Amino acid sequence: MAELDHWHPVLFADELGKKPAPVRVCDRELVVFRASNGQATLGALADVCPHRGMRLSEGRVEGGRLVCPYHGWSFAPDGEGKSPATPAARPCADAFEVVERYGLIWIKRRGVDAAFPALDVSGYxxxxxxxxxxxxxxxxxxxxxxxxxxxxxxxxxxxxxxxxxxxxxxxxxxxxxxxxxxxxxxxxxxxxxxxxxxxxxxxxxxxxxxxxxxxxxxxxxxxxxxxxxxxxxxxxxxxxxxxxxxxxxxxxxxxxxxxxxxxxxxxxxxxxxxxxxxxxxxxxxxxxxxxxxxxxxxxxxxxxxxxxxxxxxxxxxxxxxxxxxxxxxx
Ligand code: FES
Ligand SMILES: [Fe+2]
The missing domain is CATH 3.90.380.10 (Naphthalene 1,2-dioxygenase Alpha Subunit; Chain A, domain 1)
Incomplete structure (x- = not known):
């Protein structure tokens, strides 16, 4: 679907706290989360754990990673996964690009070029x-x-x-x-x-x-x-x-x-x-x-x-x- 190749706002930035938030955009279910406080890194992943399909938005953020509440696998903002019970496993969650601008959280598919929407409000x-x-x-x-x-x-x-x-x-x-x-x-x-x-x-x-x-x-x-x-x-x-x-x-x-x-x-x-x-x-x-x-x-x-x-x-x-x-x- 080409729609997700463009930057879409999905949430107000102040709605996203410590808890991951489920969002639906272009008929895709995603989870957005803040991987750390302060100079926050944002993550956006498909809202389904690649292990056995749990909703990752039901999980929690720990040490900069989103932890699945079913078997505790965890995922970095870029989708890189770890399984505590099988350290050799290299699971991978579907990750999206995500930024915070104009007080909104924006996402788009990774690896495709799309200009961020221009909004000139200087003087306003x-x-x-x-x-x-x-x-x-x-x-x-x-x-x-x-x-x-x-x-x-x-x-x-x-x-x-x-x-x-x-x-x-x-x-x-x-x-x-x-x-x-x-x-x-x-x-x-x-x-x-x-x-x-x-x-x-x-x-x-x-x-x-x-x-x-x-x-x-x-x-x-x-x-x-x-x-x-x-x-x-x-x-x-x-x-x-x-x-x-x-x-x-x-x-x-x-x-x-x-x-x-x-x-x-x-x-x-x-x-x-x-x-x-x-x-x-x-x-x-x-x-x-x-x-x-x-x-x-x-x-x-x-x-x-x-x-x-x-x-x-x-x-x-x-x-x-x-x-x-x-x-x-x-
Ligand atoms: S379903 Fe997510 S860790 Fe098993
Ligand atoms: Fe109108």
Whole structure:
């Protein structure tokens, strides 16, 4: 399976303590563990002992090795195994590459080249990370995140107002490796405090400009506002990176990392609070997407036979790149 040839986030780094953690990614069951404290070495192995099939995630870490709870064989982060009862044996567990970055644990198959996903957040303040599980296949989950036509129906705050949806522009451009969508239109009406939080005015135009990449499958959103009378940009902007991680054929985990350009309530010393609120806003909107995805009657990724809109052009472009780049077919 070529999917695991790409770097996928599988856990929040702060969820992984002394105990090994089972994770499921691309329909593979793996165990992730910290082999030592301090300058921690991470390990990721197939979650099945090569001896008699015990789940290694039920084991414990001792002396930098993951110990199987059945017969005590132990494994180094690179999969090198030892059997206490048969020292001459050289068992080997299936090992994966694993790193900790952006507060997440990432894994990929060993021995294949894949660039770590580029995420430029210089100048931005980290707001928070969040994870959600969509009960839908990868393509169908991504579809929801690469069109804005659903924002009036599905979202409380993010996006465009129902009655002015026809004014929203949608420019789609693509390269072999990426699909970019630029949307511009009137910002939906918001509760008053949010104008202050986002540092925007009523009547502002909202831009949602994103690019989707396919190793792994992820989208980086730039969201900002401007005064439609002058074209002047507001000081704040959000940059949100969302990674789409297939768990099984019908489930997709969504890992979102959110950043803001301006510290909105700096002069009041309330930035931490502003970030909490912004994060809550992102979490709420992602939950709405995920809940909706769970209710789809037809979760087939097949697009043929569907009646598509002017906002749906990126769906087909993304399908092609998922096949060729992510799944390595054709
Ligand atoms: S099953 Fe793991 S040591 Fe026997
Ligand atoms: Fe959405």
């Amino acid at each position: 303040h980290f707001i928070g990370k969040t994870r959600h599980r969509a009960e839908a296949p990868l393509e169908v989950t991504l579809d929801n995140f690469i069109e804005v036509e659903h924002t009036p129906e599905v979202h409380a705050l993010l996006g465009y107002p129902r009655e002015r949806m026809a004014e929203v522009t949608c420019e789609v451009t693509s390269t072999e490796r990426s699909v970019r969508v630029y949307n511009e239109g009137p910002q939906k009406a918001l509760p008053r405090p949010l104008y202050s939080l986002l540092q925007i005015e009523t009547g502002d135009s909202f831009v949602d400009d994103w690019t989707t990449w396919f190793s792994p499958v992820y989208t980086v959103y730039d969201q900002y506002w401007f005064d439609p009378a002058t074209g002047q940009r507001r000081p704040n902007a959000l940059r949100i990176a969302i990674f789409f991680v297939p768990v099984t054929a019908g489930q997709t985990d969504i890992f979102a990392l959110s950043y803001a350009l301006a510290a909105p309530w700096e002069r009041y010393g309330l930035n931490a609070f502003a970030y909490l609120l912004t994060r809550a806003f992102v979490v709420m909107e992602l939950r709405r997407d995920v809940t909706l995805l769970g209710k789809l009657a037809d979760k087939s990724p097949e697009l043929r036979g569907r009646t598509l809109s002017r906002f749906d052009k990126p769906l087909g472009l993304a399908r092609k790149r998922i096949e060729s780049i992510y799944r390595g077919r054709g």
